[in-house]
Amino acid sequence: MQAYLIKNLKDYEGQQVTLQGWASNRRDSKGIYFIILRDGTGWCQCVVSAESVSEEVFNECKKITTETSIIITGTVTKDEKQMGGFEVQATDVQIIAVADEYPVSKKEHGVDFLMDNRHLWLRSQRQWAIMKIRNQIIFSIHQFFQKEGFIQMDAPLFTGNACEGTSNLFETDFYGDTAYLSQSGQLYGEAMAFAMGKIYTFGPTFRAEKSKTRRHLSEFWMIEPEMVFFDIFQNMDLIEGFLRAVVSDVLTNCKAELAMVGRDTTVLEQIVKPFPRLSYDEAVRIIKGEQDVNGQNSIKSLEDELKQVEAKMEEINKEIAEREEKIKTPGMKKGEIGFNQAKIDKLKQELKDLEEVTRNIPGWLNSARNFEYGNDFGGSDETVLTRLFDVPVMVYNWPHEVKAFYLKRDPENSKFARGVDVLAPEGYGEIVGGGERETDTDLLIEKIKEHQLPMEAFEWYLDLRRYGSVPHAGFGLGLERLVTWICKLPHVRESIPFPRMYGRLLP
Ligand code: 4AD
Ligand code: MG
Numbered sequence: 279m280q281a282y283l284i285k286n287l288k289d290y291e292g293q294q295v296t297l298q299g300w301a302s303n304r305r306d307s308k309g310i311y312f313i314i315l316r317d318g319t320g321w322c323q324c325v326v327s328a329e330s331v332s333e334e335v336f337n338e339c340k341k342i343t344t345e346t347s348i349i350i351t352g353t354v355t356k357d358e359k360q361m362g363g364f365e366v367q368a369t370d371v372q373i374i375a376v377a378d379e380y381p382v383s384k385k386e387h388g389v390d391f392l393m394d395n396r397h398l399w400l401r402s403q404r405q406w407a408i409m410k411i412r413n414q415i416i417f418s419i420h421q422f423f424q425k426e427g428f429i430q431m432d433a434p435l436f437t438g439n440a441c442e443g444t445s446n447l448f449e450t451d452f453y454g455d456t457a458y459l460s461q462s463g464q465l466y467g468e469a470m471a472f473a474m475g476k477i478y479t480f481g482p483t484f485r486a487e488k489s490k491t492r493r494h495l496s497e498f499w500m501i502e503p504e505m506v507f508f509d510i511f512q513n514m515d516l517i518e519g520f521l522r523a524v525v526s527d528v529l530t531n532c533k534a535e536l537a538m539v540g541r542d543t544t545v546l547e548q549i550v551k552p553f554p555r556l557s558y559d560e561a562v563r564i565i566k567g568e569q570d571v572n573g574q575n576s577i578k579s580l581e582d583e584l585k586q587v588e589a590k591m592e593e594i595n596k597e598i599a600e601r602e603e604k605i606k607t608p609g610m611k612k613g614e615i616g617f618n619q620a621k622i623d624k625l626k627q628e629l630k631d632l633e634e635v636t637r638n639i640p641g642w643l644n645s646a647r648n649f650e651y652g653n654d655f656g657g658s659d660e661t662v663l664t665r666l667f668d669v670p671v672m673v674y675n676w677p678h679e680v681k682a683f684y685l686k687r688d689p690e691n692s693k694f695a696r697g698v699d700v701l702a703p704e705g706y707g708e709i710v711g712g713g714e715r716e717t718d719t720d721l722l723i724e725k726i727k728e729h730q731l732p733m734e735a736f737e738w739y740l741d742l743r744r745y746g747s748v749p750h751a752g753f754g755l756g757l758e759r760l761v762t763w764i765c766k767l768p769h770v771r772e773s774i775p776f777p778r779m780y781g782r783l784l785p
Pocket of ligand 1: 441442461462463464485487493494495496498500502503708709710711712713752753754755756757758759
């Protein structure tokens, strides 16, 4: 028996195929079973009628519950109305294992329930599409760097020193010594770049952040290129070309998947435009509403949106009340009641989404109005800024006190460090952090002390400056943050198969 894949059905129109997978749905109508089969490559409707299969097989079909594993043989027919454009007229059905009552159904589930059932939730269409997009992104990242002549390297995950500050380290026992789970492979990447020229890491990183935001994971995947003889401006050029290449690949190769997650791709298509490069000073002025972007003011646009949303909510509330009144009318037909009830449910959902917006905006407004010059950006500040743009924005030259110890002090103004953050548009915020590295050994030693890091753990890192120091730069892309933005997900937890975050270790 040759097994076929659903994604290839178009090549077998009119022919007999055998498909293996799971019944994601079964319904019967007038003595015909309609089974939606999924096999990991797609979904397809299979029609089983009493005339086309044996009596025994037909009787067995009633045992097929959601997620029962089955093998179906039948003829491929074209049907534009069906998902994937094809249907299979079954001639045989074989049950592999009947599934118990499946907990994840089409009806609305709470997020906690879905997260508890993540191992099953992954089988749903939306999650499947996200994972396919994630896979494309991973592939494109490797392809981009390999084409550009970068060497992929693996940095250790047990480390003896902190790279990104000591406040969010996961500690573990390493044969009696304290080891930390890696927050970043960068320092090792720098060493490797001095051996290989241009390198990139692609590995898991860990941050013990007890924060429940929509962008924080405790375990996430980071891609960290490091390039010798690169300054911050060449670094920004590379980041821009890199993000453009990855997003363009997704747009070309994942059209169906983007549609499945409901992503309007208009904004993603802007990726061909140059990315604005703002100095920290300029970005702060924009956040505080002291400088407009394309005629838009951060504070005013938030205030306007709040007003619009509130007006819209009032309208919806009115419509709900009207329809609820209507349902109560004596003699109302069942069908009409059902129709109105469905409308009411939909409106209530819309209302819920808008309520969330009205909950968020005052916080953002507050952040924007009260931002203090010299601070790092918080999530709200990034949201306020990036809502005004339709391509990623690069913010560079940060007050050195708020950034990592290894960033180069700006030769033109020692108040600043040559770091760059890349913020995704549509309110998504930071997806990349990077910069040019400090080459001055004394300044580095001073910073290591200032950050209260153990000098002996950094001796090897200082050696990179002692033995043939060169200008160099690099960056780190958070894979899940990129997936989240590209798919326009409400929360980073859906961007990784099994998220690890504060309060979530299972499944
Ligand atoms: O800005 P970060 O902390 O920079 C570094 O780790 C540098 N060593 C990178 C470098 O220059 N080689 O982290 C880089 C990126 C962030 O921009 C963000 O996309 C992601 O990693 N990131 C997280 N993603 C999910 N959950 C978290 N808790 C994250 N923390 C950082
Ligand atoms: Mg950062």
